[in-house]
Amino acid sequence: MIRTSAPQDAVERLRLSACTCKETQFEYRNKKQTLSCSSRRTWKGYCGGIVMSLLGLTRFLLLLLVGLSAAAPPSFQIDYQNDCFRKDGEKFRYISGSIHYSRIPRAYWKDRLLKMYMAGLNAIQTYIPWNFHEDSPGIYDFSGDRDLEHFLQLAQDVGLLVILRPGPYICAEWDMGGLPAWLLQKKDIVLRSSDPDYIAAVDRWMGRLLPMMKPFLYQNGGPIISVQVENEYGSYFTCDYNYMRHLYKLMRSYLGHDVVLFTTDGASIGFLKCGAIQGVYATVDFGPGSNVSAAFATQRFAEPRGPLVNSEYYTGWLDHWGLPHSTVSVKKVAVTLNEILVMGANVNLYMFIGGTNFGYWNGANLPYAAQPTSYDYNAPLTEAGDLTEKYFAIREVIKMYRKIPEGLVPPSSPKFAYDAVKMQQLQTVSEALDTISFSGPVESMFPQTFIDLNQAFGYVLYRTELPMNCSTPTPLSSPLNGVHDRAYVSVDGVASGILERNKVLSINVTGKAGSQLDVLVENMGRINYGKGINDFKGLVSNLTLNNVVLKGWTMYSLSIDQAVAQGLFWETKPTSATPLPPTALSLPAFYGGTFIIPSGIPDLPQDTFISMPKWRKGQVWINGFNLGRYWSAQGPQLTLFVPASILSTDFPNNVTILELEVSPCLLGPCTVEFTTMPILNATVHSDHRQRWPMFRKDLL
Numbered sequence: 001m002i003r004t005s006a007p008q009d010a011v012e013r014l015r016l017s018a019c020t021c022k023e024t025q026f027e028y029r030n031k032k033q034t035l036s037c038s039s040r041r042t043w044k045g046y047c048g049g050i051v052m053s054l055l056g057l058t059r060f061l062l063l064l065l066v067g068l069s070a071a072a073p074p075s076f077q078i079d080y081q082n083d084c085f086r087k088d089g090e091k092f093r094y095i096s097g098s099i100h101y102s103r104i105p106r107a108y109w110k111d112r113l114l115k116m117y118m119a120g121l122n123a124i125q126t127y128i129p130w131n132f133h134e135d136s137p138g139i140y141d142f143s144g145d146r147d148l149e150h151f152l153q154l155a156q157d158v159g160l161l162v163i164l165r166p167g168p169y170i171c172a173e174w175d176m177g178g179l180p181a182w183l184l185q186k187k188d189i190v191l192r193s194s195d196p197d198y199i200a201a202v203d204r205w206m207g208r209l210l211p212m213m214k215p216f217l218y219q220n221g222g223p224i225i226s227v228q229v230e231n232e233y234g235s236y237f238t239c240d241y242n243y244m245r246h247l248y249k250l251m252r253s254y255l256g257h258d259v260v261l262f263t264t265d266g267a268s269i270g271f272l273k274c275g276a277i278q279g280v281y282a283t284v285d286f287g288p289g290s291n292v293s294a295a296f297a298t299q300r301f302a303e304p305r306g307p308l309v310n311s312e313y314y315t316g317w318l319d320h321w322g323l324p325h326s327t328v329s330v331k332k333v334a335v336t337l338n339e340i341l342v343m344g345a346n347v348n349l350y351m352f353i354g355g356t357n358f359g360y361w362n363g364a365n366l367p368y369a370a371q372p373t374s375y376d377y378n379a380p381l382t383e384a385g386d387l388t389e390k391y392f393a394i395r396e397v398i399k400m401y402r403k404i405p406e407g408l409v410p411p412s413s414p415k416f417a418y419d420a421v422k423m424q425q426l427q428t429v430s431e432a433l434d435t436i437s438f439s440g441p442v443e444s445m446f447p448q449t450f451i452d453l454n455q456a457f458g459y460v461l462y463r464t465e466l467p468m469n470c471s472t473p474t475p476l477s478s479p480l481n482g483v484h485d486r487a488y489v490s491v492d493g494v495a496s497g498i499l500e501r502n503k504v505l506s507i508n509v510t511g512k513a514g515s516q517l518d519v520l521v522e523n524m525g526r527i528n529y530g531k532g533i534n535d536f537k538g539l540v541s542n543l544t545l546n547n548v549v550l551k552g553w554t555m556y557s558l559s560i561d562q563a564v565a566q567g568l569f570w571e572t573k574p575t576s577a578t579p580l581p582p583t584a585l586s587l588p589a590f591y592g593g594t595f596i597i598p599s600g601i602p603d604l605p606q607d608t609f610i611s612m613p614k615w616r617k618g619q620v621w622i623n624g625f626n627l628g629r630y631w632s633a634q635g636p637q638l639t640l641f642v643p644a645s646i647l648s649t650d651f652p653n654n655v656t657i658l659e660l661e662v663s664p665c666l667l668g669p670c671t672v673e674f675t676t677m678p679i680l681n682a683t684v685h686s687d688h689r690q691r692w693p694m695f696r697k698d699l700l
Contacts, residue, residue: 076218076225076260078281080305085260085346087218087225093307093344094225095398096123096163097352100172101151102132103375104355104385106144107645109151111410112353112385113158118409119380119391120398123161123225125311125348126151127170129178130205132361135456137182137201140208152216156223159405162216163311163348165228165264166209168202168247169533173318173363173371176526177231177533181456184536191533192230193238199246210254219258226260227251228311232285234265234275237531244277264311267295276302285312285350287695288328288336296345308345313337315349315390316378317694320369325636325681326694327378334393341401349394353381356641359561359626360457363528364535368485368501370524372637373628374680383641383678384607386412413644415676416606421593421655423670425663426569428589429461429520429558430493436563437461437556445551447539450523453557460538461556462519466491466511467548473508474546476517481505482541485524488588488660491515495585498661509545517550519543520588522660524629564656565624588618588660593672594652605647609639610655611673614664620672621656622646633661638679 077086085092097116104112116124128148134140142148155162169192170178183189186197216222229247251261265275267284276282282302286295296308315333317326340347354377364370376383380391387409395404427435442453447462468474476489478499487499489507492515497507499519509517519539526535542549563569569590597605610620612630620627625646632638647653655672664670 074218074221075258077258078260078306083305084307084344085225093401094123094161094163094346094348095121095341095402096125096161096346096348097121097380098125098312098348098350099353100127100129100351100355100375101148102127102129102146102174102361103357104353105643105645106147106150108385108643109154110158111413112381113155113160114410115381115385115387115391116352117158117160118405118407119352119395120402120404121160121349121352122402123163123348124155124352125163125165125350127172127174127178127231128164128166128209129170129172129174129361130168131174131176131178131180131456133209134180134205135182137180138204142212149212149216152223156216160223161218161225162223163226163228164213164224165231166206166213167231168205170231171363171529173375174357174528175361175363175457176535177363177528179533181451181526181537184451184534187536189534190238192233192236192243193240194243194246199243202247203250206250206254210251214255217255217259219256224259226262227255229261229263229277229280232265232271232275233263234268234271234273235530236274239274241274241277244280248277248280262309262311267298269298269301272298272302281306281309283309283311285310285314287314287317288332290336290695292336292339292343292345296343308343310340310345310347312350313340313347314695315351315380315394316354316376318377319372319374319636319680320365321372321631321637322369322634323636325376325378327681328694330390330393333390334397337394337397338400341397349380351375351377351379353385354379354383356383356628358628360523360525360629362525362629364485364525365529366527366532368527370485373630373640374637374678376678376680383680384413384415384609384643414603414606416604416608416674417676418595418597418608418674420671420673421595423591423593423655423657423665423672425665426590426592426656428493428587429459429658430490430518430587432563432569432590433461433556435568436558436560438559438562439557442555442557444553444555446542447553448555449540450537453538453555455557457523458560459523459558460521461558462521462539463554463556464517464550464552466509466513466515466517466545467550468545469513470510470545471512473510475506475544476509477506477544477547478539478541479505479544480541482539482543483521484535484537484540486522487539488520488522488585490518490520490587493587495587497585520660560619560658561621561624561626564621564626567624567654569656570654585661586659586663586666588658589663591657591659591663591665591670593655595655596652597647597649599649604649605644607644608642608647608674608676609678610642611639611675611679613638613673614670615657615659615672616661616663618657618659618661621654623648623653635682636680638682639675639677641678642674 079086216224218225262281264283265271267286284299316328354375357373362371483499485501489496491511496509521538523537612632616633617631627640
């Protein structure tokens with residue numbers, strides 16, 4: 001606190017000593033002068049002038065000090081009268097880009113943020129996936145790649161403001177739209193509604209998250225200028241206004257009344273009717289080629305005055321396995337962006353960098369189709385953070401509306417093609433059960449879901465016996481479409497076929513009564529958008545054999561990630577793989593290999609891409625880090641991004657593969673390869689039709 005009484009006291013003492021009827025000596029221009037009472041009149045004017053000058057100077061200093069002490073705190077507000085935002089009282093327009101910290105390793109956050117800043121952006125937008133931080137009720141993780149506070153601080157250090165989208169639902173082509181799977185423990189829960197159990201879980205989560213975010217609000221000296229309430233709620237079937245009001249009050253109670261709250265919905269009046277709520281500023285989203293004036297006219301339906309805002313201007317679009325990689329032309333993106341900016345509107349480019357669905361984090365859409373590991377999104381910065389033609393085209397458009405930071409744009413990171421890695425079979429899934437089923441077997445008359453088994457992601461092995469002789473091919477069926485999402489079936493250790501959600505509901509098997517039937521079920525990713533987000537995994541209904549319901553199941557939850565991270569597979573002797581005809585399926589099995597990166601070569605390790613040309617479908621880990629899924633037989637993605645941050649020059653790098661369908665190791669020597677170029681748009685053979693038009697989430 002600045003005290004103003006001391007300067008005033010000093011002035012008063014100076015006045016009394018210099019101008020009372022006492023002899024007083026003072027120095028003026030290095031000459032001592034004496035002022036006596038007899039000479040008071042002589043010096044009166046002189047003294048008065050000196051004192052008045054000092055008083056004037058002091059008053060100026062006082063005003064300056066008072067001004068500094070009473071300076072207005074940082075502010076970010078909506079100016080409805082002038083249809084704009086105001087930052088610290090000045091008219092402000094943001095040009096933002098979306099980046100998801102959950103899709104980028106922490107080691108690369110600063111590089112990506114710097115490239116966004118140098119493109120001319122003055123803000124970023126990011127989601128907070130609830131399930132990324134609370135994978136079990138009440139157990140929170142904000143460390144390492146989940147260190148949200150560090151990410152926000154980096155953004156501020158770089159010079160970027162933040163538009164925060166904390167959900168609780170985010171969509172984002174992320175598993176279950178960011179909602180934690182354990183919410184489904186109440187089987188009839190109505191997500192994104194006033195359901196008491198859902199609200200209680202939301203309240204606990206927001207009670208943990210929002211107090212962490214409050215110091216990062218712009219009003220408190222942080223980078224966050226606005227916070228979204230829910231996400232595209234107008235597209236959801238519940239249309240529960242009480243739920244939205246509850247979220248509004250919850251955010252106000254934790255974040256205060258100064259922060260700008262907003263909603264985002266598609267540019268349709270129908271969406272805004274359920275998505276907009278009083279007291280929260282309504283924004284819209286739309287993509288290149290849209291009628292910009294018409295889209296913003298839709299926003300004006302909910303907000304007659306205030307800034308125009310496109311919260312999701314699509315620079316690309318999402319992908320699905322089995323369909324071509326989505327691309328949007330550079331010209332189309334640049335032209336519509338210019339139309340938005342020339343209207344004085346605010347815009348967020350979704351995505352500016354997409355990143356990667358490492359592990360099991362990808363989502364899915366209905367009719368069921370999972371998204372691939374890459375979330376490149378055909379964005380201005382690639383999955384690996386590399387600069388593109390689209391990046392520089394957007395930068396040129398932004399240059400016309402605001403000053404671009406001076407200096408060089410950080411370059412694309414170098415890539416290195418390491419030597420091919422020879423792989424060998426370690427164990428089949430069945431052989432590895434004692435290693436990878438940490439919790440042990442669970443017995444039940446009928447199959448249980450992943451959630452029943454307290455497992456969220458990955459794989460569960462279901463085991464029973466054939467109740468009858470099947471000397472001729474006999475149909476094993478999922479009559480209620482209960483395989484969620486893909487099941488690899490074997491009888492007495494021989495692969496029999498694959499059951500798949502919505503597509504393959506029956507296969508033929510052979511075997512004797514009492515033969516062991518194994519059904520390995522893969523969770524391919526939960527639905528992230530629409531009414532299907534209550535997406536249970538595993539065998540969610542009974543299987544039948546020749547119309548007889550199968551009973552007496554033993555189930556094994558598989559803790560594969562923990563086993564790989566602990567190197568448990570390498571403690572066993574490799575098993576020999578029995579050669580198979582080229583058209584036959586192999587048993588799901590683990591394969592391993594190692595490679596060494598020379599320590600004497602400067603700048604190694606470097607980013608790379610692992611290629612799986614002769615492998616069919618499965619999962620890849622390097623040094624215990626789950627890179628994600630591959631599905632080379634389906635495409636369009638054929639390579640997985642390998643960040644240099646997980647590689648080492650100090651010890652051999654371990655590659656572990658779970659191949660689910662056909663292993664090339666059964667046909668001869670097998671390898672995985674590395675390349676400097678990603679393959680995200682390979683030719684695919686698929687019976688899918690494109691059912692998800694670009695920029696139309698309402699049709700997902």
